[in-house]
Structures are given as C-alpha cells and as structure tokens.
Amino acid sequence: MEKSKQKTFLVISALGEDQPGIVNQISKTVLEHGCNIEDSRMTVLGGEFAAILLVEGKWNTLAKIENALPELERQLGMTIISKRTGERATGRPLLPYAVDVVSMDHPGIVNNLAGFFSDRKINIEDMATSTYAAAHTGTTMFSVHMTVGIPADMHIAGLREEFMDYCDGLNLDAVLEPIKG
Structure with a gap:
C-alpha cells in the first residue's frame, strides 16, 4: 500500500488599496504556476483590500509563485507576504x-x-x-x-x-x- 504524500502549501497574505482586478491577478498568478487555491478569505476593509490564501502545489511550483510575488506586489501596489506550511495537525478530536x-x-x-x-x-x-x-x-x-x-x-x-x-x-x-x- 502506497503511503499518501503530504500536501505542501503556501499561505499568501496581500494588503493594498482596493481596486478592480486584484482577485483576477492573484488567482491568475496561482493558476499560471500550476497551483490551486484551496482556501481563501478576501474582503474590503475601509479603502483597503485584504486577502489571505492557502495555495496548494508541489514544492517547485510553490517556489515559482514565491519568486513571482515581488513583481505581483509591484504591479498591484500591494504588500504581499508568504509563508510555507504543511497540512494541519489533527491532534485531539x-x-x-x-x-x-x-x-x-x-x-x-x-x-x-x-x-x-x-x-x-x-x-x-x-x-x-x-x-x-x-x-x-x-x-x-x-x-x-x-x-x-x-x-x-x-x-x-x-x-x-x-x-x-x-x-x-x-x-x-x-x-x-x-x-x-
């Protein structure tokens, strides 16, 4: 029986002035690099747009997204940070x-x-x-x-x-x- 491979994730947080097209650009970057948005929260707070995404992909495809984020940050005029993470530990029920x-x-x-x-x-x-x-x-x-x-x-x-x-x-x-x- 083959052991299931643990998923690898990248958490991406983006904050900047609200404008049309932000979600399109972020999701396009994720898709173009062969990854998938597994979970996300996005909202407008005051005049700012805030997003946090859990992106799933292979180690190397997540690295490509990490490398693309500075240019995306510049294009959108946003502050974007990311952090690698793994699957959530279940612990007690x-x-x-x-x-x-x-x-x-x-x-x-x-x-x-x-x-x-x-x-x-x-x-x-x-x-x-x-x-x-x-x-x-x-x-x-x-x-x-x-x-x-x-x-x-x-x-x-x-x-x-x-x-x-x-x-x-x-x-x-x-x-x-x-x-x-």
Whole structure:
C-alpha cells in the first residue's frame, strides 16, 4: 500500500488599496504556476483590500509563485507576504461549533470573547466581525461570527451554560451551536 504524500502549501497574505482586478491577478498568478487555491478569505476593509490564501502545489511550483510575488506586489501596489506550511495537525478530536454574538458596539467585545475561549483551551478557527446601524434607532451595533473547535471530551452543556452566563454578564446576545454538515 502506497503511503499518501503530504500536501505542501503556501499561505499568501496581500494588503493594498482596493481596486478592480486584484482577485483576477492573484488567482491568475496561482493558476499560471500550476497551483490551486484551496482556501481563501478576501474582503474590503475601509479603502483597503485584504486577502489571505492557502495555495496548494508541489514544492517547485510553490517556489515559482514565491519568486513571482515581488513583481505581483509591484504591479498591484500591494504588500504581499508568504509563508510555507504543511497540512494541519489533527491532534485531539474537535467538534466544530458556531458562535454568533450581537451587541451595541463598544471596545473589548472581541477581546472578551477571545479570553473566554482561550482560558478554556478552545481554539478560534475563523472569525468575522462587522458593525451596522440598528433598524429604527440607528444605534451602532457589533456582530461577531466565529467557528471554534471544542475538544470532544468537553462537557458541551456545561460550556454552553457558562458561555451564555458570561455573555449575559457583558450584555451580549449570544448563540453557541454545533455546525451541521
């Protein structure tokens, strides 16, 4: 039986003034060098475009992309950095849970939530935050959506109760539920 070969990856982070064509140029560079975008996050923050990509390829094709990045950085007027990585180590079994929190906007919400999970050795896998104006009142609201990896041996009902009490104490409307799929 042949042992499966471990995949090789390059994480690429790009930041610069938003303009049409950035995603086209970055994805074209990846494709032209024989690699594949496995995962990515791209968004406009203020007037800046930010992207982070996980690119999969052979060692030599990833090297070609690394060599092409300075020219791409110049063409797009962006700051681009990259780092090699391997497949994620699985470690202990984790259960994927979604966390959604909404509150009137104020400093410290992300830090409070991050502290809650960090203190319990729960990893935040993905997070997106945004602000918006509440209907009718126009009050600035803050929302957080995150995915966390909860150790399979953790007592979920107890964690959920503790999390809800914690959020109630901070006047945060929160939901913690398993990701179905």
